[in-house]
Structures are given as C-alpha cells and as structure tokens.
Amino acid sequence: MPDNIVTIDFHRHIHIQPAEVVLDLGSGNGRHTIEACRWPCRVISVDVDKSELQRARFFLRAGPDDQPFGGYPRHEKPGTPGRAEFVLADAQHLPFKDAAFDKVLCTEVLEHIPDDKAGIRELYRVARPGADVAVSVPRYWPERVFWTLSWEYWHTPGGHVRMYRPGEMAQYLQAHGFQVRNVRYRHAFQSFYWFLRCTFGKDNAGRLLPRFMMRFINWYHGVRPSLLEQVEAVANLVAGKDMIHYTRKPPAAGRTDGAAAREEARRAGTSN
Numbered sequence: 001m002p003d004n005i006v007t008i009d010f011h012r013h014i015h016i017q018p019a020e021v022v023l024d025l026g027s028g029n030g031r032h033t034i035e036a037c038r039w040p041c042r043v044i045s046v047d048v049d050k051s052e053l054q055r056a057r058f059f060l061r062a063g064p065d066d067q068p069f070g071g072y073p074r075h076e077k078p079g080t081p082g083r084a085e086f087v088l089a090d091a092q093h094l095p096f097k098d099a100a101f102d103k104v105l106c107t108e109v110l111e112h113i114p115d116d117k118a119g120i121r122e123l124y125r126v127a128r129p130g131a132d133v134a135v136s137v138p139r140y141w142p143e144r145v146f147w148t149l150s151w152e153y154w155h156t157p158g159g160h161v162r163m164y165r166p167g168e169m170a171q172y173l174q175a176h177g178f179q180v181r182n183v184r185y186r187h188a189f190q191s192f193y194w195f196l197r198c199t200f201g202k203d204n205a206g207r208l209l210p211r212f213m214m215r216f217i218n219w220y221h222g223v224r225p226s227l228l229e230q231v232e233a234v235a236n237l238v239a240g241k242d243m244i245h246y247t248r249k250p251p252a253a254g255r256t257d258g259a260a261a262r263e264e265a266r267r268a269g270t271s272n
Contacts, residue, residue, distance in 0.1 A: 005221055006035050007107050007186055008134045013246040015132075016041050020102035023126060025091055026109030030056025030084075036105070037082030044101070045086045046094070053086045060084055092118040099128040107136045108242070110169075111160045120176045129252040133178060136244040137164050142191045150198035170245060178247040185240025188232050189217055194241065 008014055016022060016039040024033045027045040033056055036043045047053050060080065089095050091106075092115050104127045110116040120135075127133050143163045147154045154160055170180045196210040205211065220228055 005187065005190075005217075006031055007136050007242050007244060008032055008035070008105055009184070009244075010035060010038075013132070013182060013184075014103055014105070014134055016103060021100065022103040023096075023101040023105065025094075025104065025106045025123070026112075027056055027086075028052050028108075030059050032105050032107060033084050034060050034080065036103075037080040037084055040081040043082055043084040044096075045084050046089050046091070047086075048088070048090055050088055053088060057084075057086050091122060094122045094126055096126045098125055100126050102128060102131055104131060104133040106134070107244075108138070110135070111137050111162055111164070112158065114161070116162065117172065117176075120172055124176050124178065124249060127249040129249055131249045133247045133249060134244060135169065135173060135247065136242050137169050139185060139240055139243040140165050140168075142194070142239060142241050146194055146198045149195070150202045152202040153194075153198050156202070164243075169243070173245055173247055177250065179250055180245055180247045182246040184244045184246070185236045185242065186244060187241040188235035188239040189213075189220065191239045191241040193217060 010016065016036060018040045020039075020041045022036050022041050022043045024030075024036060024043055024045045027033050027047045028049075029052055030045060033043050033045040037060060045053065045056055047056070087095070091109055091113055104123055106119070106123055110119050113119050123133060123135070138160065140163055143160070147163065170183060173180055193210065193213045196207075196213055197205060200207045200210055205214070
C-alpha cells in the first residue's frame with residue numbers, strides 16, 4: 001500500500017508534545033514513525049521484521065532524489081524535526097522498562113501475534129500513567145468477507161490469525177485497564193481494494209481491477225481531493241477497513257497527566 005496512508009489521527013486524537021517519547025509498535029515500513037516525527041519528539045520504532053525496519057529507517061530520511069535502498073541518507077528530511085530509533089523486538093515481550101512512553105501506537109499488530117492478550121499487557125506496562133494509546137485492528141465485517149472469499153488471505157505466513165467481533169477489542173482493552181475514549185473507522189477504499197484482491201485471488205494483484213484500484217488509491221492519497229475525502233469519510237462509517245481505538249492509561253493515584261502537570265508548572269512559573 002502507499003507509504004503515506006496513515007491510520008492514526010494525530011491532529012484530533014493523539015497530540016504529540018515536544019520532547020515526548022513515542023512508541024510505534026509494529027511500525028512496518030515506518031508510515032506512523034514518519035508521521036510522528038513531524039513533531040519534535042523521540043520515536044521508538046519497533047517491528048519483528050528486520051527488513052521492514054531497514055525500509056522505515058530509509059524512508060524517514062529519504063529525499064525525492066534518493067534511490068530506494070541505495071544507502072542510508074544522512075541529511076535531515078524537511079518537515080520531520082523528530083528523531084527515531086529502530087528496535088527489533090517482539091510485541092509480546094518488549095525490551096523496555098515500565099512506564100517508558102508518553103504516547104503508544106499499535107497499528108494492525110494484535111491480529112498477527114499468537115498471544116494478543118500478552119501484547120495488550122505489554123502496551124499497558126510500557127505506557128506511562130496518563131499516556132494516550134492508539135490501537136487499531138481490522139474491522140470485523142470486511143475481514144469476514146475477505147476470509148470467506150480467499151483461503152490464501154488467512155493462510156499466508158505472518159498474516160492474520162484472528163478476527164475481532166464488534167466491541168471485542170474494546171472489551172479486551174478495558175479489561176486490561178485502558179480507558180477507551182473513542183472508536184473510529186478508516187480506509188474504506190482499501191476495503192474495496194482487498195475485496196477485489198480476494199475475489200480475483202490474493203496473489204493476483206496484477207489483474208486489471210485490483211491494479212486499477214491500487215493506482216486509484218495511490219493517486220487519491222497523493223492528491224487528496226476534498227470531495228473524495230468526504231466520500232470516503234461517509235464510506236468509513238459502513239466499510240472502513242481499520243477500526244481504531246483511542247484509549248488512555250489511567251493517571252496514577254494522586255497525580256495528573258503530563259499535559260496538566262506541564263500547564264500547572266507553567267502557571268506557577270508565571271506567577272512568581
């Protein structure tokens with residue numbers, strides 16, 4: 001899929017503050033790592049696939065004239081004041097101390113791993129009290145259609161090993177201590193693309209209709225026409241492929257969250 005397809009809404013739901021530490025778990029080729037680096041923060045990009053981390057590392061700093069995987073570009077990429085570190089690790093056993101991150105992103109990971117509850121426990125453990133945590137998984141009914149149409153879709157090594165029924169992921173997150181604030185749906189056009197892929201054969205991406213839909217998606221995410229954005233926003237209500245849970249780890253007893261603490265400190269400084 002195009003690298004600039006971002007699932008998490010950083011403008012409405014995940015507000016990164018300067019100098020915060022952000023975990024991008026299951027970063028893949030780095031689409032959310034790159035987006036988070038548009039703020040002056042530190043991002044820890046984690047994936048179990050070394051080659052994906054290498055791609056993410058390149059894309060973060062690649063300029064328009066850099067050749068893909070031709071070498072690691074050393075220059076700063078305009079518009080990305082943040083910095084990223086890349087860590088090879090398993091989502092079920094994260095090599096980080098407790099309460100290490102101010103923001104946590106986990107996009108399209110839990111449906112892949114053998115023990116999704118262990119993954120959720122790790123998310124809770126490494127998030128600091130009061131941290132915003134975004135977790136996305138495939139929406140149930142499009143996923144059910146794909147599984148029905150294509151045996152290959154759910155038997156691909158490293159692919160999806162489970163589906164989540166409506167409300168199921170929210171229940172799991174709440175059971176592990178998270179406060180679920182919002183659930184949103186995105187990427188309806190991808191649902192149509194994967195419907196075509198599964199109809200014509202998952203491994204037949206070169207067929208006419210899947211190829212046309214992929215070209216359309218690439219064009220759409222490059223141009224972002226406002227009318228089509230409105231069309232997809234409406235389609236997301238019914239056919240959005242990804243289901244995003246915006247949650248928060250409760251603040252520790254007797255403590256405020258980081259944003260409130262900073263505001264309180266600022267006010268105290270201006271009153272002296």
